[in-house]
Amino acid sequence: MQPATTFEAPAPVLDVLTVGEPMALFMATSPGELHAVSDYRRVAAGAELNVATGLARLGLRTGYITRLGADSFGRFLQGELAREGIDERHVAIDAAHSTGFMMKTRADDGRDPQIEYFRKGSAASHLSIADAPAGGFPARHLHLTGITPALSPATRELAFHLARQARAAGATISFDPNLRPRLWPSREAMVDCINALAALSDLVLPGLSEGELLTGHTTPEAVADFYLSQGARQVVVKLGPEGAFFAEQGGASGIAAGLPVSRVVDTVGAGDGFAVGVVSGLLEGLTLTGAAARGNAIGARVVQFPGDSDGLPTRAELDAAR
Known part of the structure; x- marks a missing residue:
């Protein structure tokens, strides 16, 4: 009798998969109000794209689900994805809708810059469950933010579908609330949806x-306890220059101290850099303490550069900073 043949499920193709809206960002090259600035530098932007870029630079196999318009901005962003080595198999070209873009002032003194968005009805806002990977979930980790479900009812449905798909496949999930109140019909709708997605996640990364x-709580300990009680296994609460508070189910909790920065150039993208550090650290086997420390280090590096992703380090740059 021939021995029975056993079949094993294929290993995940990717380390991390994320989903969101990439945009062309026009950054002012000199200080001043947007209406008065004449020269801009064009770069790629978008919270989830920033995270995908940072993870890819560290050598993690990273994929991105999105839709781009069949326009010059879409072609530009395709080129940026290829340049960063981000897997594009789940990037669709939507000929019926345009690619979003945004404009940002230059604020070299560390103040939050002025930002204007041009994204209504964009290609990415038309993402739906049809854009989810067919068959098994193709990564060992899913990263979500609260921006994707805010874009449209269809993107909201996709975010929950991906979370359930990842959980069914045994993949881990990280979630950064990344609140954008102007994209939601009401504060109540935003809070309900964000907390429901957080409850499906293993790692939750809110700012204080x-x-x-x-949550209605005012201390990082209470915020972390809220999400742990909802089902998260790990919570890291961002505290800005003071660092981060971390806690995990049945494990350690404490403060990962922030790193001093001699000059803050631009705060935009710091939270995405923090997510890159924590997610990559955990996927590489660091403790939550070590992952939070890496998040602080990358976040501190990002604020010293003008672009959303300019300060995201390569593996060599991260190693050299230790």
Whole structure:
């Protein structure tokens, strides 16, 4: 009798998969109000794209689900994805809708810059469950933010579908609330949806002010306890220059101290850099303490550069900073 043949499920193709809206960003090259600036530098932007870029630079196999318009901005972003080595098999070209873009002032003194968005009805806002990977979930980790479900009812449905698909496949999930209140019909709708997605996640990464709005609690310990009680295994609460508070189910909790920065150039993208550090650290086997410390280090590096992703390090740059 021939021995029975056993079949094993194929290993995930990717380390991380994320989903969101990439945009062309026009950054002012000199200080001043947007209406008065004449020269801009064009770069790629979008919270999830920033995270995908940072993870890819560290050598993690990273994929991105999105839709781009069949326009010059879409072609530009395709080129940026290829340049960063981000897997494009789940990137669709939508001939019926345009690619979003945004404009940002230059604020070299560390103040939050002025930003204007041009994204309504964009190709990415028409993402739906049809854009989800067919068959098994192709990565060992899913990264979500609260921006994707805010874009449209269809993107909201996709975010929950991906979370359930990842959980069914045994993949881990990280979730950064990344609140954009102007994209939601009401504060209540935003809080309900964000907290429901957080409850499906293994790792939740709120800022303290976001945590206060979402949970009603005012301390990082209480915010972390709220999400742990909802089902998260790990929570890291961002505290800005002071660092981060971390806690995990039945494990350690404490403060990962922030790193001093001699000059803050641009705060935009710091939270995405923090997510890159924590997610990559955990996927590489660091403790939550070590992952939070890496998040602080990358976040501190990002604020010293003008672009959203300019400061995201390569593996060599990260190693050299230790």
